[in-house]
Amino acid sequence: MDAELRDPAGATAERQSAQDLVELWLSLAEDRLREAADSPSDQARWREAIQAVTPPEESATEPSFVTFLSGARVLLHCLLDAERPGPPVGAIADRVRKLIKDGEYPAGAWLPVGRIAAESGCLTASVERVHLALRDLEAEGLVTFSPSSGRARVVGEARKPDRPAQIAGWLRVLIRAGVYPPYSELPTSQPLARGLVAKVQDVSAALHGLAAEEILNYRRGRRPLVKPWLPIDVAPPPEIADLAQEMRGLVTGEVDLSSANVRMTCHRARVWWHSRLTPAPDQLEDTFRTLVGAALDLFEFFLETRDSCQDADTVTLLRRTGVTALAKMPDDAQERVWRTACLAVAVLEVQVAATALARRREFIRRAWTATDATAGPALCPPDAPVNEIDGRGIS
Template identity: 35%
Template sequence: MTATTTSEETTAGGDLPLGQRIVRRALTSELIRLGRVDGPRAGHSAAAVAEGYEKAWQIADRWLPLARERRRAASGSVADHARWDGLVRAVTRPDTKVGNPSFTGLVELVGHTRELLRTLRNTEPSYVPVAEVAAQITEAVQNGKYLAGMSLSPGRIAADLGLPLASVKLALTDLAEENVVELSGTGRARLYGLGHTDRAQQIADWLRELIAAGAYPSGTKLPTRPMLARSFISAEYHVVAAIRILTADGTLICHPGQRPVVRPGHPHAGTKATEISRTFRQLPCPTAPMDLSDTGIREAARVAQSWWRAHLSPHPATLDHHYTQLVAIARHLITRAGTRHHRPRASDAGHWEDVDPVIARITATATGVAQAGPEHRVWRTACLAAAVIDLLKLTAEAGEATGPRPRHAFR
């Protein structure tokens, strides 16, 4: 039986559907034929190249009906539907004749056709649809198999649930659109669970907390967007979206070409400053000695930020220990910033205008980490590390103005 009849009977769903083994064998045979289409001899002449195009299109034409059927079946998954749409589009014969076909174009066409056939072979029954894979991952989150805040590789999820790796990757893409997970650049997934707010909303909510804590008093300008992005360890476009949210609800005033301003007379600006400062003083301190040199402080902050950037979820005890260290570092830097004889001369006073907002940011963030749920703690800890680094820079610059300061250990 030829590959043509295989595809026709399979896609038509007739009285005699062919089994999985026969279809896979036909697809494998076509893949072997493709290996000869774009061989070195195909580039010897324009006629040979044109003949290669025709052979590749003939193979693709035989399997496009099945591919289109798979595309229709994938309507429950945006990512899977987009995959099939791209595969079909890449190998569909153009309506108009190709003018001067090139050997490079032939190699690309054969590559796309090969990818189509491999995908068809890999999605033969008993293939699990991507929408069902996404449902299984969601169920695993709901049942507590995967806790909110965990960071997992697609390979780990595929192995745990016994699912195809390619399907898991596509399902995670769909779940990222639904804010159930967040994907890193390397494909790792941080699981947030159902109902999780998106990053822009997260930043907007946290900015409101910082305004209430006095980090950004009413009538003052927010830092630049790149500075805010560094503070929140987030992409700048998320910060822009958060600013839009706060502008729409009246928290901020935004004029074209200018930094956003906390609305003058904002009723909640600074209202929680005293409460947060009191709570911050009650946070626990580590009992073991710590390295409070500038190098040691930067390393502690780097570790906390690297967890978030790499989408890693440390053990809760490890995260708690590191958070407690950052709180102790913050207290040390706040004390250093408030030491009168270390303050710069009057001519440098403008430098210290930035210290109080950073201290307010630190106290609010440290308090927020202690009160945050598991899915937010890694992010809040990274934000605390960013604020600690900002205060370190300010106190270090002030120290340069007043002379070097000896290193010491904090217990």
């Protein structure tokens, strides 16, 4: 504005040069407007951008040069975004609309913009297309936006799952599979809740439900006991070697089992469940496969040790981990996330047990060397490797 007051002729020349340059963009912008015929939100964006730089009629007041340049920048941004790879706004809206109707995004589910953009083949810089697609779906009554956060979610109330029933169902699977055979004890509510990534009150309600089914003897504050005679069919306790053999068939291709990647994978699985996020199916599958690979690697370590080095709780933990890895995944998307989180917690627990066992064996080895024992068999022979879990995702 100061430049226009000091040198009106120069400012006019600069404005004319800018207008001449923008004129070259307008024809391309008009083409983009016609191509956006299947997206009202995208069309409105193009109309607004074109109108902001279109010379006004003679009777209209001409906008300031600053306002014109601001509109030119917006138009250029739209044109550059349209040149990036990826489907148009209408195609993204069609895809999300189908996922909503197919139940992939159920009622009340939040719609992650970044994930939708990635799965649609858009660059991160092109998430604006997803926002426009969601605005189209909002006009159709399929999507609503939060007034406070601006996040989009599917219209309707989210279905609240019966968590005690889900937990009881999974405990029933573990009992059937022999993880907790007849007349064995389950952990108390708090450690059991940690292993099931659940609230203590939900676990307690599930235990009461199983007690009502005559599957458990349960009193608050005491370890639940599996009854010796059950109303359901149960398998004998599985052998650790058999579980490891079955898991080998699930681990295909290259799997990064470095300590850092295993920890990150376990953390990601738990965050998904705690935040009630629904990751892409292939991402969840890759995460689960990595966890199965980590579990298998830990199983191999335990299979290399002597049976006398393993207590009953460790064997039960290994059985729970193996059965969790091998059990059929549920159809519900959120239950699949929960099952993955349960496996992640089990892998972390087995890591702790394996590390403790390795340290105990090293202590025995050092004691053997220091005393130069000559009589009787050793719990761990002195020629055993010093650290048998290096490179197995254990720190």
